[in-house]
Amino acid sequence: MSESTPLPIRERTRRLAQTELxxxxxxxxxxxxxxxxxxxxxxxxxxxxxxxxxRYFPSKDDLVIGKYDLFADRMAExxxxxxxxxxIWESLRRVFDTTLDYVQDDYQRARNEAMDEIVRSTPxxxxxxxxxxxxxxxxxxxxxxxxxxxxxxDPSDPRPAAIVGAAFACMQAARQAWFASDRSDxxxxxxxxxxxxxxxxxxxTA
Amino acid sequence: MSESTPLPIRERTRRLAQTELxxxxxxxxxxxxxxxxxxxxxxxxxxxxxxxxxRYFPSKDDLVIGKYDLFADRMAExxxxxxxxxxIWESLRRVFDTTLDYVQDDYQRARNEAMDEIVRSTPxxxxxxxxxxxxxxxxxxxxxxxxxxxxxxDPSDPRPAAIVGAAFACMQAARQAWFASDRSDxxxxxxxxxxxxxxxxxxxTA
DNA sequence: CCTTTAGTGACACCGGGTGTCAAGTGTGCG
DNA sequence: CGCACACTTGACACCCGGTGTCACTAAAGG
Numbered sequence: 278m279s280e281s282t283p284l285p286i287r288e289r290t291r292r293l294a295q296t297e298l299x300x301x302x303x304x305x306x307x308x309x310x311x312x313x314x315x316x317x318x319x320x321x322x323x324x325x326x327x328x329x330x331x332r333y334f335p336s337k338d339d340l341v342i343g344k345y346d347l348f349a350d351r352m353a354e355x356x357x358x359x360x361x362x363x364x365i366w367e368s369l370r371r372v373f374d375t376t377l378d379y380v381q382d383d384y385q386r387a388r389n390e391a392m393d394e395i396v397r398s399t400p401x402x403x404x405x406x407x408x409x410x411x412x413x414x415x416x417x418x419x420x421x422x423x424x425x426x427x428x429x430x431d432p433s434d435p436r437p438a439a440i441v442g443a444a445f446a447c448m449q450a451a452r453q454a455w456f457a458s459d460r461s462d463x464x465x466x467x468x469x470x471x472x473x474x475x476x477x478x479x480x481x482t483a
Numbered sequence: 484m485s486e487s488t489p490l491p492i493r494e495r496t497r498r499l500a501q502t503e504l505x506x507x508x509x510x511x512x513x514x515x516x517x518x519x520x521x522x523x524x525x526x527x528x529x530x531x532x533x534x535x536x537x538r539y540f541p542s543k544d545d546l547v548i549g550k551y552d553l554f555a556d557r558m559a560e561x562x563x564x565x566x567x568x569x570x571i572w573e574s575l576r577r578v579f580d581t582t583l584d585y586v587q588d589d590y591q592r593a594r595n596e597a598m599d600e601i602v603r604s605t606p607x608x609x610x611x612x613x614x615x616x617x618x619x620x621x622x623x624x625x626x627x628x629x630x631x632x633x634x635x636x637d638p639s640d641p642r643p644a645a646i647v648g649a650a651f652a653c654m655q656a657a658r659q660a661w662f663a664s665d666r667s668d669x670x671x672x673x674x675x676x677x678x679x680x681x682x683x684x685x686x687x688t689a
Numbered sequence: 690c691c692t693t694t695a696g697t698g699a700c701a702c703c704g705g706g707t708g709t710c711a712a713g714t715g716t717g718c719g
Numbered sequence: 720c721g722c723a724c725a726c727t728t729g730a731c732a733c734c735c736g737g738t739g740t741c742a743c744t745a746a747a748g749g
Contacts, residue, residue, distance in 0.1 A: 287695080315735065326698050331737065400614060407617060408610035433664035435677040438656030443681055446648025447641070454641035471641040475649055476682045493726080521704060532729050537706065 295333050298323050302340055307391055311341070311399045341396060342405050349413040351375050356420050365421055366477050369444040370468070372417075376448070377465055410445060417441045440477060447471035501539050504529050508546055513597050517547070517605045547602060548611050555619040557581050562626050571627055572683050575650040576674070578623075582654070583671055616651060623647045646683060653677040 301322045305314045316337050320330040334340045355375045359368040396402045422430050422437040451467035458467070507528045511520045522543050526536040540546045561581045565574040602608045628636050628643040657673040664673070 316737085317735085327736090328699080328738090329697060332696080335737095337736065403617075404610040404614035407613040408606060411609075411613060433660045433673075435653070435656040435660035435673050436680045438659055439653045439677040439680050442652025442656055443649035446652050447645045450641040450644030450648055453644055454639045458639035467639075467641050471645040474642045474645050474684050476684055478680050478682055522706085523704085533705090534707090534730075535728060538727080541706090543705070 291333070294323075294325075298330065298333055299340055303388060303392060306341075306395055311395055311402065338402060338405050341392060341402055342409060345406065345409045345413075348376070348409075349416050352413060353416045353420065356417055361424065364477075365424060365440060366444070366472065366475075369417075369441070370472050373444075373448055373468055374465070410449075414438070414441050414445055443475055444472070447475060497539070500529075500531075504536065504539055505546055509594060509598060512547075512601050517601055517608065544608060544611050547598060547608055548615060551612065551615045551619075554582070554615075555622050558619060559622045559626065562623055567630065570683075571630060571646060572650070572678065572681075575623075575647070576678050579650075579654055579674055580671070616655075620644070620647050620651055649681055650678070653681060 298319060302314070302319045305318060305322065316330055317327050319337075319340075320327045323330075334343065352372050352375055355372045356368060359371055363371075396406050418437045418441045419430075421441055422434070425434070425437060448468060448471070451464065451471040454471070455462075455464045455467045504525060508520070508525045511524060511528060522536055523533050525543075525546075526533045529536075540549065558578050558581055561578045562574060565577055569577075602612050624643045624647045625636075627647055628640070631640070631643060654674065654677070657670065657677040660677070661668075661670045661673045
């Protein structure tokens with residue numbers, strides 16, 4: 278019983294070290310750019326060796342885009358919580374609201390936007406970001422397939438992937454448009470516009 | 484006039500060297516995997532040094548995914564050739580037919596499929612593939628925006644990106660489904676199914 | 690107090706990628 | 720013919736991201 282927190286004790290310091298590294302790295306990235314910053318510099322700035330850095334992050338990339346892994350589970354949960362009889366397109370729109378909370382988080386919003394800018398302007402990171410999003414989609418595709426009826430879980434049915442992919446395309450489009458806008462409208466507004474330009478066909482029922 | 488081919492002379496040997504490298508590399512990749520094959524091995528197998536390899540390809544990745552650059556221009560041209568009054572969704576569907584010709588190309592089809600498999604199974608390459616596709620989409624988005632009327636070229640209008648992104652999502656979905664299928668239907672059939680599940684809203688005309 | 694165990698740093702190493710330089714291979718021109 | 724020039728190549732050294740190894744330290748636990 279005395280060992281009610283056998284893992285947290287070590288795990289918590291681990292998290293602290295990770296956030297510390299992330300914080301230090303962000304400053305260096307905005308000052309020197311992503312490619313212009315070496316792992317040695319980040320590690321040194323955090324008072325540790327390169328080798329130790331790689332014990333906290335599997336790669337330099339993961340320090341930046343690792344946080345997107347949380348999205349996957351959060352979105353999957355959010356989708357599960359939608360009523361089963363709700364139109365899929367509407368459910369997906371609501372799932373994206375989960376993202377908005379993250380954007381809304383204000384005391385770190387400037388920092389997050391700076392990191393997003395780095396991801397967008399660094400091809401290598403952007404590529405990995407897209408791949409992560411693709412993985413998130415995979416999680417949702419399975420659930421959407423379940424709602425599509427009997428043929429749903431057939432991997433050779435392209436419809437679930439098409440629907441989820443289209444929804445993410447709308448999110449991506451809204452994201453890009455919102456960044457290019459004067460921010461007088463909310464991201465949610467852009468998301469609505471984007472997703473309203475697309476409709477799902479009446480299900481062939483067959 | 485006698486110098487009617489001043490650049491081709493060198494450029495042609497360059498192309499030859501590139502295709503030779505690509506061919507050799509493909510064999511090594513299928514035998515040892517992508518990560519298990521070093522640039523030194525590829526270069527040696529083609530009878531050159533590592534340094535020379537990087538004069539023909541900017542990176543190891545580009546040897547594999549470089550060919551996708553051709554897609555961008557081909558698709559853009561294909562879209563330009565569609566009648567201006569054709570529904571955009573239909574135009575995009577026809578543009579994807581351009582891809583089919585490539586798949587149809589038979590005397591190298593097995594080889595191409597093997598490379599596609601490598602791209603799909605190597606996260607690093609898959610990420611770069613997605614990024615390339617994103618760039619292709621950018622080319623098409625501009626053109627689609629032009630067709631959408633006055634607000635079309637406004638970068639803060641998410642609709643063009645949403646439409647193009649959705650179309651590519653369908654292509655991706657069809658691709659994945661077709662690979663998982665028994666190939667009794669054509670890829671075009673899957674593309675039709677995927678794209679028919681999605682409709683564009685009536686333009687708000689505003 | 691002593692043993693075990695996790696975390697760490699130092700070091701060597703690998704592979705992708707680049708800069709540099711010197712040697713080779715033409716190609717044109719005097 | 721021979722020289723000069725541009726271009727290509729190979730060899731070498733180097734940087735950086737990432738990994739395996741090992742010895743050290745410090746805390747947990749008997």
